[in-house]
Amino acid sequence: MRHLWFLLLVSLPLGAMGQSMASSQKPTDFLTKEFHRQRREQLRQLLPARSVAVFFSAPVRNRANDVDFHYHQNPDFYYLTGYKEPNSVLLVFSENQTINGQSTNEVVFAQPRNPQAESWNGKRLGTDGVKQQLGFAVSLPNTDFAAFKLDTANLQQVLFFELPHDVRNEARDRSDLYDLLAQFKQKIGLREGKSLDHQEIFSAIRQYDAQAGAQVQQEVKRQMEANPALANNAILKAYVAAKDAPARAAVVASIPKEKLDMSSLEGVLNQLREEKTAEELVLLRKAVAMSAIGQLEVMKAMQPGMSEMEVQGIHEYVYKKYGAEYEGYPSIVGAGNNGCILHYTENDRPKLNNDLVLMDLGAEYHGYTADVTRTIPANGKFSPEQKQIYELVYAAQEAGFQQCKVGNAFQAPNEAAQKVMAEGLIKLGIIKKPEEARRYTMHGVSHYLGLDVHDRGAYGPFKHNTVITVEPGIYIPEGSPVDKKWWGIGVRIEDDILITNTGWENLSKGAPRTVKDIEATMAQPSALDDFKLPVLK
Numbered sequence: 001m002r003h004l005w006f007l008l009l010v011s012l013p014l015g016a017m018g019q020s021m022a023s024s025q026k027p028t029d030f031l032t033k034e035f036h037r038q039r040r041e042q043l044r045q046l047l048p049a050r051s052v053a054v055f056f057s058a059p060v061r062n063r064a065n066d067v068d069f070h071y072h073q074n075p076d077f078y079y080l081t082g083y084k085e086p087n088s089v090l091l092v093f094s095e096n097q098t099i100n101g102q103s104t105n106e107v108v109f110a111q112p113r114n115p116q117a118e119s120w121n122g123k124r125l126g127t128d129g130v131k132q133q134l135g136f137a138v139s140l141p142n143t144d145f146a147a148f149k150l151d152t153a154n155l156q157q158v159l160f161f162e163l164p165h166d167v168r169n170e171a172r173d174r175s176d177l178y179d180l181l182a183q184f185k186q187k188i189g190l191r192e193g194k195s196l197d198h199q200e201i202f203s204a205i206r207q208y209d210a211q212a213g214a215q216v217q218q219e220v221k222r223q224m225e226a227n228p229a230l231a232n233n234a235i236l237k238a239y240v241a242a243k244d245a246p247a248r249a250a251v252v253a254s255i256p257k258e259k260l261d262m263s264s265l266e267g268v269l270n271q272l273r274e275e276k277t278a279e280e281l282v283l284l285r286k287a288v289a290m291s292a293i294g295q296l297e298v299m300k301a302m303q304p305g306m307s308e309m310e311v312q313g314i315h316e317y318v319y320k321k322y323g324a325e326y327e328g329y330p331s332i333v334g335a336g337n338n339g340c341i342l343h344y345t346e347n348d349r350p351k352l353n354n355d356l357v358l359m360d361l362g363a364e365y366h367g368y369t370a371d372v373t374r375t376i377p378a379n380g381k382f383s384p385e386q387k388q389i390y391e392l393v394y395a396a397q398e399a400g401f402q403q404c405k406v407g408n409a410f411q412a413p414n415e416a417a418q419k420v421m422a423e424g425l426i427k428l429g430i431i432k433k434p435e436e437a438r439r440y441t442m443h444g445v446s447h448y449l450g451l452d453v454h455d456r457g458a459y460g461p462f463k464h465n466t467v468i469t470v471e472p473g474i475y476i477p478e479g480s481p482v483d484k485k486w487w488g489i490g491v492r493i494e495d496d497i498l499i500t501n502t503g504w505e506n507l508s509k510g511a512p513r514t515v516k517d518i519e520a521t522m523a524q525p526s527a528l529d530d531f532k533l534p535v536l537k
Contacts, residue, residue, distance in 0.1 A: 033135035075451035203263030291370035292510035300526035319363035328369025339490030352378035373494030404504035
């Protein structure tokens with residue numbers, strides 16, 4: 001529906017708008033305000049003395065003309081506040097400040113209540129709602145941010161992420177994100193066009209030098225060659241020139257703390273969000289369970305005459321049936337050669353025929369996303385070639401699972417899985433040497449999972465209550481230099497794994513995974529077997 005702004009001139013019964021919306025009509029299993037408060041306190045403990053961390057809500061993104069995409073909050077902002085509205089700012093101070101006459105170490109500048117706007121776009125919390133429902137002692141309207149004095153003279157550091165450059169300026173709103181960003185730049189003296197790119201490089205060096213210094217050196221060198229603003233930085237030049245680990249460590253130790261710090265929050269939030277709390281795991285388990293059930297139901301319903309889009313729709317219906325607000329990422333349903341495209345999202349092939357169908361999808365439930373992949377034969381039976389590739393990927397995944405132990409290197413599952421796949425491809429005659437396997441196994445097998453599908457984490461040794469994926473894949477697209485019987489076979493199997501001090505748990509085990517179980521499940525009847533729609537003319 002178009003925004004018919006002329007209708008705003010018509011008298012509308014707005015007085016009681018929003019207040020009658022009973023909270024009982026909303027889901028009751030969101031994260032609590034205590035959870036978010038504890039996350040802010042943990043953040044504060046990691047901040048340097050006399051500093052402030054500044055977070056902005058996500059931009060509103062335009063889809064086309066006067067239609068916007070469904071709003072999705074910045075995950076870091078949501079993690080620290082629980083606030084889901086745009087055009088807002090969070091300040092977390094390392095020590096108490098006097099704000100609006102109160103002593104506090106945090107403040108949210110939120111959208112003010114506006115009955116007229118709410119009649120179009122839904123109820124806002126307003127500053128009172130932020131205090132009552134989210135537990136902030138001080139919340140101010142975003143219209144007050146322009147006049148708010150951020151005392152940078154008495155702050156040793158102002159920490160923030162790279163500011164977005166592609167935010168729309170809504171002329172009717174003088175406190176939208178565009179204006180809030182401009183006001184913040186003015187407060188900290190950040191000139192338009194000033195580059196802080198070197199800080200991102202400094203952050204990466206601090207975070208990864210001890211683990212992979214030689215690779216970091218090469219990446220820094222590439223960045224310096226590509227960006228003239230970095231080429232003459234004395235610290236980066238010294239780091240690239242360092243001959244060994246002690247020399248690199250000396251350079252790392254010399255990196256100064258800058259007042260405007262656009263790099264340190266990355267490592268801090270990576271540390272905080274990597275280990276999941278009990279409350280987070282409740283939501284992650286739900287997201288993964290409904291995603292696994294989606295895979296199960298699709299196995300029962302799939303027929304060769306279906307389209308990729310129809311398969312996508314069944315998955316996403318299951319998510320909605322369980323109350324998932326979104327998909328965690330664009331759904332991937334690739335039949336045949338489409339399954340060899342890693343991020344295939346067109347999903348527009350009209351018939352699956354008898355090909356393998358790779359289905360990589362995940363529900364997002366209350367902010368937390370699953371990531372589950374299954375590859376199944378559209379006709380319910382694996383061909384000999386399909387089965388051989390599938391069972392090789394399965395064996396690789398099993399090897400990866402065994403490396404999911406607290407203290408193991410993050411790359412351990414990948415190394416184990418890649419070894420199995422390379423040896424198997426040699427046995428099948430698809431390659432001759434192990435190093436040739438990367439042509440068909442293009443990606444690593446793990447990433448963190450949480451508020452983002454590729455979630456934050458330090459990529460160091462595994463810690464207690466970490467959730468990762470294990471997702472080996474083999475992809476042999478048409479035209480590959482192998483026997484044509486392998487062409488168009490793409491297989492990925494992906495599960496969501498919780499690593500704890502007592503071992504690992506497959507959260508997505510509800511989705512059948514073996515050849516035997518998949519074929520048995522596909523032989524079962526589906527509730528959708530008798531669901532027929534009229535033929536469109």
